[in-house]
Amino acid sequence: MKSIxxxxxxxxxxxxxxxxxxxxxxxxxxxxxxxxxNIAKHANVxxxxxxxVREIEKETGHDxxxxxxxxxxxxxxxAKKYVHLGATSSDMLDTATALQxxxxxSTIEVDLRELMKVLAELAxxxxxxxxxGRTHGQAATPITxxxxxxxxALEVKRQLDRLFEAKNRICVGKMSGAVGTxxxxxxxxxxxxxxxxxxLGLNYEEASGQTVGRDRYAELIAxxxxxxxxxxxxxxxxxxxxxxEIGEIxxxxxxxxxxxxxxxxxxxxxVTSENIxxxxxxxxxxxxxxxxxxxxxxxxxxxxxxTERFIIPHSCILTDDILSKTIRVFxxxxxxxxxxxxxxxxxKGQVMAESVMIALVRKGMGRQEAHKITRDxxxxxxxxxxxxxxxxxxxxxxxxxxxxxxxDNALDPIAYIGSAREIVDNVxxxxxx
Numbered sequence: 001m002k003s004i005x006x007x008x009x010x011x012x013x014x015x016x017x018x019x020x021x022x023x024x025x026x027x028x029x030x031x032x033x034x035x036x037x038n039i040a041k042h043a044n045v046x047x048x049x050x051x052x053v054r055e056i057e058k059e060t061g062h063d064x065x066x067x068x069x070x071x072x073x074x075x076x077x078x079a080k081k082y083v084h085l086g087a088t089s090s091d092m093l094d095t096a097t098a099l100q101x102x103x104x105x106s107t108i109e110v111d112l113r114e115l116m117k118v119l120a121e122l123a124x125x126x127x128x129x130x131x132x133g134r135t136h137g138q139a140a141t142p143i144t145x146x147x148x149x150x151x152x153a154l155e156v157k158r159q160l161d162r163l164f165e166a167k168n169r170i171c172v173g174k175m176s177g178a179v180g181t182x183x184x185x186x187x188x189x190x191x192x193x194x195x196x197x198x199x200l201g202l203n204y205e206e207a208s209g210q211t212v213g214r215d216r217y218a219e220l221i222a223x224x225x226x227x228x229x230x231x232x233x234x235x236x237x238x239x240x241x242x243x244x245e246i247g248e249i250x251x252x253x254x255x256x257x258x259x260x261x262x263x264x265x266x267x268x269x270x271v272t273s274e275n276i277x278x279x280x281x282x283x284x285x286x287x288x289x290x291x292x293x294x295x296x297x298x299x300x301x302x303x304x305x306x307t308e309r310f311i312i313p314h315s316c317i318l319t320d321d322i323l324s325k326t327i328r329v330f331x332x333x334x335x336x337x338x339x340x341x342x343x344x345x346x347x348k349g350q351v352m353a354e355s356v357m358i359a360l361v362r363k364g365m366g367r368q369e370a371h372k373i374t375r376d377x378x379x380x381x382x383x384x385x386x387x388x389x390x391x392x393x394x395x396x397x398x399x400x401x402x403x404x405x406x407x408d409n410a411l412d413p414i415a416y417i418g419s420a421r422e423i424v425d426n427v428x429x430x431x432x433x
Contacts, residue, residue: 001320004103005313011053012045013096014067017200019043021087021175022079024195028188031082038079039071047074064089086185086192088178090300094212095173097312098202101220102171104316105163111323112160112227118330119153120433122146127424130413131248131340132351139351142344142413145249145335147420150427152234157431159227170220173197174205174212179299209299214290221290221311224319225283231326232280235273238329242270248340252332272329276322283318286311344413349388352411353378356392356402359410363401373397 003009019040026036042048048070057066072080084092127146132139175193176182182189197204205212241248253260253268260267289311293304344351353374360370377391377398384391389411392398402410409415 001104001107001317004100004107005317008045008050010096010100011048011050011067013099014064014092015043015045015048015071016099017092017095017173017196018068018071018084020196020199021085021091021192022082023199024175024192025082025085027195028191030186030188030192031085032078035076035079035082038076039083042074043071047071062089064092067092086177086182086189087175088184088210090211091173091175091177095175095196095200095202097308098171098173098212099200101312101316102167102202104320105167105170105220108224108227108316108319108323109160109163111320111327112156112163115323115327115330116153116156116160116431117433118327119149119156120428120431122330122333122335123149123153123424124428124433126335126337127421129335129337129340130344130417131337132343132347139343139347141351141354142417144417144420144424145337145340146424147417148237150424152230153431153433154427155230155233159223159230162223162226166219166223168203170216171202172205172212172216173200173202174208176205176208177210179210180205180208211296211300211304214293214296214304217308217312218287218290218294221283221286221315224315225280225287228280228283228319228322231322232277234326235270235276235329238273238333239270239277242273246339246343248336248343250334250336251329252334272325276325276329279318279322283315283322286315290315348381348386349411350378350381352388352413352416355416356388356398356407356410359406360398360401365397365401369397 022031022036022039022043025031026033048067052070053063053066056069057063060066060069068084072083075083123146125146126149127144129145130142131145131148133141133143173196174180175185175196176189177184182193185192193204238249238251240246242250250268251270251272259265260269289307293307296303357367357370357374360373361367365373373395374392377395378388381388381391389407393404393407398407
């Protein structure tokens with residue numbers, strides 16, 4: 001991802017756009033084809049080198065003009081007259097950005113597919129592994145670890161869909177001159193714009209000022225922030241479930257040499273998950289400048305230029321990094337089913353109160369009455385430090401409706417995971433696993 005946004009790759013993309021413009025002019029008869037081919041031949045970083053561009057920029061103080069001059073001085077005497085013909089800097093810059101973003105999005109799509117696959121494999125492997133569901137940080141009712149991973153896999157699938165759906169809106173160039181009229185490009189400006197973008201494999205602005213609409217870039221960074229927030233969510237769950245008092249899963253830890261703390265030698269800290277969460281905050285922080293860049297004066301100003309040179313590469317690079325780390329964490333995740341079972345048992349049946357309530361309703365008791373009876377029994381069990389079964393079976397109303405065997409079945413966590421297995425199977429199909 002860093003190479004996509006390197007200075008040399010940026011120059012390569014700008015030269016690629018210059019070559020496409022020259023060829024389009026030739027195709028519509030504006031310039032000789034031989035001159036267009038000469039421009040295209042020299043429009044590469046080996047000929048118009050980055051060092052030469054830097055030298056010229058020191059004199060001109062203008063990056064695009066430096067590129068134009070470096071290219072022109074290598075072209076034939078007749079061809080050099082046609083370099084950058086009719087175009088403005090933003091035509092080059094925004095179209096080159098579109099090419100970079102196309103590559104960046106493709107890289108992120110690969111990351112997302114790999115993460116979805118890893119999560120789906122965990123969902124399949126732990127399809128039947130029962131654990132506590134938790135709400136408000138408290139024990140709720142049983143779920144399966146497979147269901148938790150299926151929820152995550154499906155969220156990644158949605159992120160993939162978002163990125164795919166937005167790709168054509170984001171990867172957009174323009175070739176319409178200083179204020180979007182195409183006047184300097186000539187009467188065939190619209191055809192030239194179409195030819196340029198066709199050759200580059202990009203969409204183009206049907207109507208623009210001097211720049212591509214910055215709502216497009218804001219949409220991209222919003223999607224990237226959304227993606228990173230999902231990774232943040234997944235990593236936060238690892239951090240919570242790795243807590244000493246829970247201990248149901250943990251990041252991989254190098255037994256031979258890895259160190260958790262410089263002083264507390266027993267520590268195995270979820271440092272990569274914490275890193276993911278921290279970096280996601282940075283990507284979300286880039287949303288503000290991205291949306292601030294949408295408004296500008298008239299057909300353009302330069303307020304967005306400086307911020308974009310920072311926020312576009314950084315949002316893409318950080319997203320790629322965050323996804324790579326998330327893939328690594330979940331690919332090497334340590335899962336402890338026995339600890340999951342122990343944590344359910346530690347609740348002394350409390351998490352099965354809903355199950356008993358539903359069992360009573362099925363036997364004819366009103367839902368609200370069943371709720372009160374199981375609530376009172378749960379509170380009494382907590383006060384006495386006994387298993388919920390003890391206080392439930394002391395209640396005559398429950399005894400009338402449920403046998404001991406039926407009550408035991410209602411208190412069995414494995415028997416109360418609903419459609420969790422079917423949900424996992426459905427998600428695996430949706431995710432193509």
